[in-house]
Amino acid sequence: MPAPSPHRPPSIRTVVLLAVLAVLVAGLGTLVLVRADAGLTARQVTVGGVPMTEVRSGPPTPGVRRPGVVIAHGFAGSAQLMRPIADTVARRGAVALLFDFAGHGANPARLSGAGWETSAATLAADLDNAVGYLRAQPAVDAGAIVLVGHSMGAGAVTRYAAAHPEIARTVAISLPDAGELPPGRPVELLLIVGAAEFPAFRRAADDAFRRGVGTDRRAPVVVPAAEHISVLFAARTHEEIAGWLPGASGSAVPRPLARLAGAALLVVAFGIGLVPLAALLLPRRAAGRRPPEPSAGREPDGPALPDDGLPLGGLLPVALALLAAGAGAVVAAVLPTTRLPLAIGGYVAGFLLVTGVLLIAGQRWLPGLFGAPRPPSSTAGVVAGRRAPVRTAVAALALTGYAVLAVALPIHAGLTSALPVGARWWLLPLVAGACLLFLLGVELVAAGRTGRHLLVVAVTVLVLTTSALVGLAPTFVLLVVPLFALLLGWQAVWATVLRRYAGPRWLPALLGAALVGWPIATTLPLS
Numbered sequence: 317m318p319a320p321s322p323h324r325p326p327s328i329r330t331v332v333l334l335a336v337l338a339v340l341v342a343g344l345g346t347l348v349l350v351r352a353d354a355g356l357t358a359r360q361v362t363v364g365g366v367p368m369t370e371v372r373s374g375p376p377t378p379g380v381r382r383p384g385v386v387i388a389h390g391f392a393g394s395a396q397l398m399r400p401i402a403d404t405v406a407r408r409g410a411v412a413l414l415f416d417f418a419g420h421g422a423n424p425a426r427l428s429g430a431g432w433e434t435s436a437a438t439l440a441a442d443l444d445n446a447v448g449y450l451r452a453q454p455a456v457d458a459g460a461i462v463l464v465g466h467s468m469g470a471g472a473v474t475r476y477a478a479a480h481p482e483i484a485r486t487v488a489i490s491l492p493d494a495g496e497l498p499p500g501r502p503v504e505l506l507l508i509v510g511a512a513e514f515p516a517f518r519r520a521a522d523d524a525f526r527r528g529v530g531t532d533r534r535a536p537v538v539v540p541a542a543e544h545i546s547v548l549f550a551a552r553t554h555e556e557i558a559g560w561l562p563g564a565s566g567s568a569v570p571r572p573l574a575r576l577a578g579a580a581l582l583v584v585a586f587g588i589g590l591v592p593l594a595a596l597l598l599p600r601r602a603a604g605r606r607p608p609e610p611s612a613g614r615e616p617d618g619p620a621l622p623d624d625g626l627p628l629g630g631l632l633p634v635a636l637a638l639l640a641a642g643a644g645a646v647v648a649a650v651l652p653t654t655r656l657p658l659a660i661g662g663y664v665a666g667f668l669l670v671t672g673v674l675l676i677a678g679q680r681w682l683p684g685l686f687g688a689p690r691p692p693s694s695t696a697g698v699v700a701g702r703r704a705p706v707r708t709a710v711a712a713l714a715l716t717g718y719a720v721l722a723v724a725l726p727i728h729a730g731l732t733s734a735l736p737v738g739a740r741w742w743l744l745p746l747v748a749g750a751c752l753l754f755l756l757g758v759e760l761v762a763a764g765r766t767g768r769h770l771l772v773v774a775v776t777v778l779v780l781t782t783s784a785l786v787g788l789a790p791t792f793v794l795l796v797v798p799l800f801a802l803l804l805g806w807q808a809v810w811a812t813v814l815r816r817y818a819g820p821r822w823l824p825a826l827l828g829a830a831l832v833g834w835p836i837a838t839t840l841p842l843s
Contacts, residue, residue: 325816331595338589345581349729352574356406364445367422369395371402371412372455373568381457383410383484383561384450388443390467390490391792392660392840394421394733397548400572401464404554407568410561411456415446416733417469419659419842424738426657426842436496439472447476447483460484460562466548467492474524477502484562489553490517490544494524506534506560508553510542514794517544544795549573579730586722590810593718597711598817633761637772640674640757641667641779645788653750658743659843660790661836664780664800665747667789668754671776675757712823719810719830723803727835734838748833755807755825755832766812773804796840803832 326334359370372382385405387398395414402412418438419427428435443463451458462485465473470488477486478501485504490513505528507521521536542550554570648654648666656662728734736744754776762769777797784793807828814824 325595325600326591328595331592334588335592338585338592341581341588342585345578345585345726348578348581349575352403352571352578356403361449363449364441365423365425366415366418366442366445367395368413368415368446368449369399369402370450370453371399371406371414373406373409376455380455381460382455383460383462383563384453384456384458385410385412385462385464385561386443386446386450386473387412387414388439388446388463388465388469388473389414389417389420390465390469392420392796393466393469394839396421396728397732398464398466400549400570400575401554401557403574404558404568404570404572405462405464405561407570408558408561410462411450411453413446413450415442417442417472421733422735422737424842426739427659428843436472436475439468440476443472443476447480457563462487462561464489464557466490467544471496474502474505477505485560487557487560488521488524490547491520491524492517494520494527497524497527499527501528503528506556507536508539508547508556509536510539510544510547510550512541512543513547514544549576575730577730579726582726582729583722586718586726587806587809590715590718590722590813593715594814594817594819597707597714598814598819599707600817633768634771634775636675636678636761637671637775638779640671640678641776643674644668644671645779645783649788653746656743656746657739657843658747658837659841660792660796661743661747661840663789664793664836665750667780667783669750672750672752672754672757675761675772676753679757679760708820711819712826715823716826716830719827720834723831723834724838727839732839734835736838739842740837744833744837747837748829751833751836752825752829755828756822759811759821759825764815766808769808769811770805773801773808777801777804799835800832803835804828807831 355373357372357375361368361370385402387395387401387405389395389398395416398414402414406412416423417427418425423442427438447461447463450456451461459482461483463473463477463483464487465471466489470491471493473486474488474491474494474497477483478497481501481503483502485506486502487506487508489508490510491507505524507524509517509521518536518538525536537552537556539547539550539552542553547553549572551570551572554572558570644667647670648663651666651670653666653669654662656665658665724734758769758772758776761772777800780789780793780800781797783789784791784797807824810827810831811824814827
């Protein structure tokens, strides 16, 4: 009896059940996102070229003025990232104003500099536009303006409040540096830091507190188990901010994870939905017998390698990945890609480009060391795909569009801005192209083996992290590596699904380029 193929596509019944499940989960995620807006109204405005979003709870009450809260995001963040904080303060009776600094989110202007050394003058100008707009609103108490900032935004709001004593109160979340603050200013300052953040953030909070001895500053609030991003979604953070508002009303319980939960459900739905979509668009691999063993007296094409395990079948791809990624980390620092107007993204694109080229070259030069790709259990599906180039092109376009939607929609709905503006439109194909070369290299070296694929990806992520620790890559890379690793893991799962169908070998890499390249090109700052 022939053995079952490990690449057998799921049955029609399973495909239908997964399609129904994907629709149900997507509906639930959409419902959660809609409920996150319950009782809130949002209005989009642009002032001085700065995109802003005004959030309030309920209609204005004649003759009643509310506290106003200007909320500033951090480096590589956006107004979308800070929306849960706006929801919290709006439900406590304040008027919240979100905005995008230059180079971030929907703001197409360039932000000079990079990292914490970004132009303070540009940040101050954008912040001044936001404060001026909010103070001019008839429903806002001009004497009760509060500034809230995270990371780079925390530095901006504390500097602004120190120079503008009319600001009622200030909240600094993950303040990167307190060196520019004059002693005792700003007076009413609430400092919040995550317990799992890099030590420098805790030191900056303690330094800012010491500089304000004798003022109305509180000791820094340390949020348990929170790092640099999760501190924004911690219930403790939201409770502290809500309690710091002057004269606010309302007692609504903060729901900082509502939008994030809805977005996570959409990610799950899109992840599941690839299976029925691939079944609809791609030819099935027919089940058949295992490939014949080499006949007596005939040498196989390459050394016998275990499917995914060590020592030989895993060590050689790992060694090649280590060499390729190590060279990529060094060369990327001097490539022209570093001049791309995309902070951090230029280095990452160069790193992926060089690593991908070297992986492809290594597999081409030493093909026998990595083994042949796993053959399909039957060539029927492959032949059908070759006879239908139009079908293959349509499938590739549809699946790539699906991948873009799968990554952009959840990120934009529940995390941060993921829509291209300005120079991002022409940066997007460049970044995606670098991701495509890297993932093509991974596919070739992995030779259709999921375990080997994950090993190569893990080595690449480790080398990128190390390059940031030793100073080859920008330090900020350390904060985006977790998301980068998640996206590569997502692509590995989808690659496993696509290998069960008779599609072209480059298709998983194409979808992966969309999954990984889109967030890099749309979320990192224009510089």
